[in-house]
Amino acid sequence: MFKNLGYQIVDFEEKADIYVINTCTVTKEADRKSKQMIRRAIQQNLKAKIVVTGCYAQSDYQDLQGIEGISLIAGNEGKNTILSQLNNLPPHQTVVTVEPAKKLRKYENSIPPGSTSLHTRAWVKIQDGCNKFCSYCKVPYVRGPARSRSIKDIEKEISALNDKEVKEVVLLGINLGAYGADLDTTESTATKKVNLSKIIALINDFKNIERIRLSSIESIYLDKELLEAFIKYPKLCHHLHIPLQSGDDKILRLMNRPYNTTFFYQKIQEFKENIPDLAITSDIMVGFPYEDEASFNNTYNLVKKLEMAKIHVFQYSDRQECLANLLIDKIEQKTKKERSEKLLNLSRSLSYNFIKKWIGLxxxxxxxxxxxxxxxxxxxxxxxxxxxxxxxxxxxxxxxxxxxxxxxxxxxxxxxxxxx
Ligand code: SF4
CATH class of the missing domain: 2.40.50 (OB fold (Dihydrolipoamide Acetyltransferase, E2P))
Known part of the structure; x- marks a missing residue:
């Protein structure tokens, strides 16, 4: 948007007139880093306009108001209008334009179509929000309820990317598998349900787009139709990022995750049997309250047994609005660190084994x-x-x-x- 109006985009290290900091709040560490970046921007040019947006701005704008030097705190839904908001700012004041996330009902495209495309790959957002309320997760409070982008709108963006000869489209969503569930009957009827598999089918027909990748999907959405899509549409990349979080049923229940380890294991096996070169990657959380040695070992062993190609490891941190905050048996930082290192070592060896399998092929x-x-x-x-x-x-x-x-x-x- 800035570029289209003739602004020059400079490196963060260079002195700029406007800084836009797109914050994250998924962990306490993300909050800390977001604040650190805001302070760095302010120090770099005291006369610059500092815009703070994204999820930390959405959820904790009161905290941010305490930082002197911020010009605008815009919520997630205000990202598209940052430029016009900037033109109307009073001097030496912090303006806050954050709409409460729980009131959001309609999908608004907060990423301008095409703005995230490289020559090779484009990230296309089709879904926002989540209704699941896992006990450790702040996302539903910050992103609001699950909302899907209209098929027409998606088709328009894909068509433009096809014209630009972008080769790979990565479909994004906060809870991608929930795509379509909220669309009204003009788009989705009992006989013609709109879901992720339908979007894959639609993109598959665009000639210049040669690959479709899913960013992340919960195991509960690995249904028969999606499996068939993998078999039917060769453009669909053989990679699934499926958050497991824990390989222990007690912890999964406390996390309010909608599956158990047996379900997860069987689903992955079913997909792997039908798609032999499928890469499975995952997110694992360590140090959730009540995660004892046995629970952690269950996670470690399940990741190993599933021969995942790579895992991302996160350490649990209390989030004020989340139910897990109330659980008493918290895990020491030292233990979280040790468990995290063990899993990262496992990830490295699994990744090596996975790549090694394709040697000569x-x-x-x-x-x-x-x-x-x-x-x-x-x-x-x-x-x-x-x-x-x-x-x-x-x-x-x-x-x-x-x-x-x-x-x-x-x-x-x-x-x-x-x-x-
Ligand atoms: S499904 Fe994902 S985004 Fe939704 S509450 Fe659970 S962890 Fe958060």
Whole structure:
């Protein structure tokens, strides 16, 4: 939006006239980092206009009002109008334009269509909000109820990306699997239900788009229709990021997660049996209240048994509005750190094992960039359909193209390949 109006986008380290800090509040650490960035921006240019938006601004704008130097605190729904809001600001005052999230009923596209696209990949948001209220999670309070973007609107953006010859579309949502459940009968009827699989089918028909990737999906949405979509639509990437959070049933119940470990295990096995090269990645939370050694070991063993390709590990932190805050048996920071390290080590070895399995096999890589190493040798870097980061030595001039390669070497977080 700024670019379209002739503003020059500069690096954060350079002195700017306007700073926009898009904050996160998913953990206490995210809050701390958001505040740190705001203070850094203020110090960089005391005369600059400082705009703070995103989830931390949405949920804790009262805290932010205490920081001197912020010009505008805009909620998530106000992101699209930051420019016009900036034009009407009184000097030396902090203006707050935050709408309560619980009142949000209609999907508003807070990311201008096309603004998140590279030449190779575009992130297309189709859903916002969540109704699940996991006991540790602040998201439903900040993002509001689950809302889906209209099919027409999605189609319009996909069509524009197709014209720009973007190769890969990544579908985003706070709770992506819930897509369509709230759409009214003009879009969704009992016989023609609108859901994520329908959106995949729609995108599959666009000629220039060669890959469709799902950002993250809860296990409860891994239904028969989605499995069929994987089999029917070759453009759908063989990668699923499915948050497990804990591999222990007691902890899952306390977390208010809508599944147990048996369900999760069976679902993953069902998908893996039908899609043999499927990469499963996940989010795991350590140090949730009452997570004893046995519970943690259950998580560790389940991640290992499922041969996940990679996991993201988060440490539990109390969030004021969340029910888990009231649980008494909190876990020490030291234990959280140790458990987190154990899982990260496991993730590294699982990732290596996963990549190693494809050595000698042919696959296709979407080339994302060219990089020069220390010796001045150029190589291309890209990603396979099943989310393996690949380096192709000596390959040039292929950014934005899909190239056929054979994987030759495996490391813990990438593979080395040769063009075939
Ligand atoms: S499903 Fe995800 S976004 Fe929704 S409450 Fe649970 S953790 Fe938060």
């Amino acid at each position: 042919k696959t296709r890589v979407l080339v994302e960039k060219e990089v020069k190493d220390r010796e001045g040798e150029i190589y291309s870097q890209g990603t396979t359909d099943n989310y393996i980061k690949v380096i192709i030595p000596k390959l040039t001039g292929k950014v934005g193209k899909l190239v056929s390669v054979r994987l030759e070497e495996a490391y813990s977080n990438y593979g080395i390949a040769k063009v075939t």
